[in-house]
Amino acid sequence: MKTFEKSNALLERELKVSPLAAQTYSKSYRYFSKGFAPSYMDHGEGCYIYDVDGNKFIDFMCALGPITVGYNEPAVNEAVIKQVNKFASGSLQSELEVELAEKICEIIPCAEMVRFVKNGGDATTAAIRLARAYTGRDHVLMSGYHGMQDWSIGASNNHKGVPDAVRALTTNFTYNDLDDLEKKLQEHKVAAVILEPIQSSGPKEGYLKRVKELTYKYGAILVFDEVVSGFHYALGGAQEVFGVSPDLVAFGKGMGNGYPISAVAGRKDLLKQIEEGVFVSTTFGGESIAMAASLATLKILEQPGFYEHINKIGTILRSGIQERIDKYELNDVLAVTGMPQHCxxxxxxxxxxxYLDVQSIYSQTILQHGIIQFAIYFLNAHHTEKEAKVYLDATDEAFSLIRKAIDSDSLEGILIGGKVNPVFKRNIK
Ligand SMILES: Cc1ncc(COP(=O)(O)O)c(C=O)c1O
Incomplete structure (x- = not known):
């Protein structure tokens, strides 16, 4: 039985000085089954993490997406250390910036130019600003989650603190529903249509192509938010997988195997506006350690077989989850969501x-099996069939307990730990 004395003591201290005791909303203790989860990590290795009490977990969360090749990856470490010994942020650019910009333009279908920033939300915000400047319009249609900035979070349930005037400029549209998109394109003078190209179980046949056609028909700019899909499904992102190139794309998360780097890329005439007064600039945009990490990461992602491996493990997991939903006849309460690579x-x-009762049983059980995960997994190069088996065994037990709870209409004797709290709900189902 794992214990978490040190983690719990740290949590108590941090709660007094830092809200949520985690700097990323979805990493807070609130979203894990109380009593079964650590809050503080000591180190990671491949697809495993070790908490401050010395407990070992298989990590199917991958830091919410950034760990694409694995923790403590020797080639990434080597590149980082080499650059640490030179400089992090400098008064001039590093050579790495040139190399990385060229690399992004080589591997990303829509990228003619690229601008580096730090968080995914910096990149989506830059894309929206570029689109607004180019079209001379203000309105944005969005589908998915695009970061904490006013223009996007204002259109979500978490809009406290965002002025109504800003909120009025963004409208959500429903993924995989072309009629809804066209209706909203007719209702507003739209600068940009921004969407996560892969949501739920992926785009319907021809959906992304038609989104592009509609966006152009109404004179708007198409932006793919590939902060999640980028570097997880294919080197060139969802635009490579589905053969539809947007005008602009935002990347983040998986670019640097955990080091903070993101990018907006796309058409040259759009990016060139940065030379003509469209302001996209951050102090740390050219910080070189993350660039070194990103170049080393991309080199690994480029290796033949990388995405075949992710796809293979993901397919085992996805079909295994569905089989167990069927086995316990839980199709009315559980649904597989996502494509094999991230599901x-x-x-x-x-x-x-x-639904939180049901989710809490799941969360508690997989933690008991030594797995750290949100409801949706991310994979890296080190997840193998061995870890997939642990995952599916844990899932099997969790679903059998959910069946039991439903049959008795009670959590008694089943949910021992605390209930999880509702997370920021994305458009995932
Ligand atoms: C699809 C998508 N876009 C943008 C963001 C924002 O990225 P960041 O938190 O790095 O600003 C996220 C973060 O989860 C995301 O999932």
Whole structure:
């Protein structure tokens, strides 16, 4: 039985001085089953993490996406250390910036030019600003989550603190629903259509192509938010997988195997506006350690077989989850959501059990099996069939307990740990 004395003591200290006791919303203790999860990590190795109490977990969360090749990856470490010994941020650019910009333009279908920033939200925000400047319009249509900035979070449920005047400039549209998109394109003078190209179980046949046609028909700019899909499905992102290139793309998360780097890339005439007064600039945009990490990461992602491996493990997991949903006849409360490379379970309530009750049983059980994961997994190069088996065994037990709870319409004797809290709900089902 794992214990978490040191983690719990740190959590108590941090809660007094830092809200949520985590700098990323979805990494907070609130979203893990209380009593079964650590809060603080000591180190990572491949697809494993070790908490501050010395407990070992298989990490199917990958830091919410950034760890694409693995923790403590020797080639990335080597590149980083080499650059650490030179400089991090400098008064001039590093040579790495040239190399990385050329690399992005080589591997990303829509990229003629690129601008580096730090977080995914910096990149999506830059894309929106470029689109607004180019079209001379203000309105944005969005589908998915695009970061914490006012223009996007204002259109979500978490809009407290965003002025109404800003909120009025962004409208959500429904993924995989072309009629909804066209209706909203007719209702507003739209600068940009921005979407996560892969949501739920992926785009319907021809959907992305038609989104592009509609966007152009109404004179708007198409932006793919590939902060999640980028570097997880294919080297060239969803635009490579589905053969549809946007005008602009935002990348983040997986670019640097955990080092902070993101980018907006796309058509030259759009990016060139940065030379003509469209302001996209950050102090740390050219910080060189993350660039060294990113170049080393991309070199690994480029190796033949990398994405075949991710796809193979993901396919085992995805089909294994569905088989177990069928086995326990849980199709009315559980659904597989996502494509094999990044996928998981969506929960509904049943009888007197809320969806959070059901999710809490799942969360508790997989933690007991030594797995750190949100409801949806990310994979890196080190996940193998061995880890997939642990995952599916844990899933099997979790689903059998969910079945039991539903049959008895009770959590008694089943949910031992605390309930998880609702997370920021993305458009995932
Ligand atoms: C699709 C998508 N876009 C943008 C963002 C924002 O990225 P960041 O948190 O790095 O600003 C996220 C973060 O989860 C994301 O999932």
């Amino acid at each position: 998981g379970v969506a929960f509904d309530g049943h009888g007197s059990l809320s």
